[in-house]
Amino acid sequence: MKTTLSSKIEALLFVAGDDGLTMKQLQFLTEAEEQDIRTSVEDLTQRYKEPASGIMLKELAGVYQLVTKAQVAETIQKLVENPTAQALSQASLEVLAIVAYKQPLTRLEVEDLRGVKSEKPLHTLAAKGLIQEMGRAEGTGRAILYGTTTEFLNYFGLKDLSELPPLPEENASHEEEETDLFMTNFQQAFKAETEA
Secondary structure, eight states, X not given: OOOOHXXXXXXXXXXXXXXXXXHHHHHHHHTOOHHHHHHHHHHHHHHHTSTTOSEEEEEETTEEEEEEOGGGHHHHHHHHHOTTOXXXXXXXXXXXXXXXXXXXXXXXXXXXXXXXXXXXXXXXXXXXXXXXXXXXXXXXXXXXXXXXXXXXXXXXXXXXXXXXXXXXXXXXXXXXXXXXXXXXXXXXXXXXHHHO
C-alpha cells in the first residue's frame, strides 16, 4: 500500500508537536513540490473539519501544526491538570525520586544510581510533565540535565523542593537500608497524593 503525501504530512506534524513544521521543512522531509504539499494540507484541513475529529491543522506565522479543537478543551484540561492519572511504574517512581533529590543530573547519572537503563522512565516522566530538560552538562556529548517541574511541585503539594521528605542520614550503616527508606518515603508521599 502506497503512503499518500497527506499521510506523510499528518504523521510529520504529529511527531513535530508544538514546534510544527514550515513549508521548506515539509518539502525537504517529503521530497514533494510546494503546490502538492499545499493541496495535501488543504485536504487535511477539510478532513479535520468533520465533527468526529478532535484536532485541526493550523498555520501560524508560516508554521503548520496539529492542534486540538476548542470543543475538546475541557477534556484536555483534565489531562493537563492531572498528568499522572495513569499510575507510574516502579521504574518511573524510582527515577522521579532520584531526579527530585539529586537534580540536575544526566540520564547516565540516573542509570548509575539505579544500576539499570532509565531512558524509558525519563521519557514517560517528561511526557507527563513531571520532569524537564534543565540544560546541558559540560564536557563531551553535552548530555541533557534533568530536573523536576512546577507541575511536580503542584502535584505533590510542595511549595519548593525543600519540602521533600528528608533522606536518611549519610552515615547510616547500611546503604541498602538507605535506599529502601528513600523509596518508602517517596512512595508513601506519592500514594498519599494519589489517594487525596
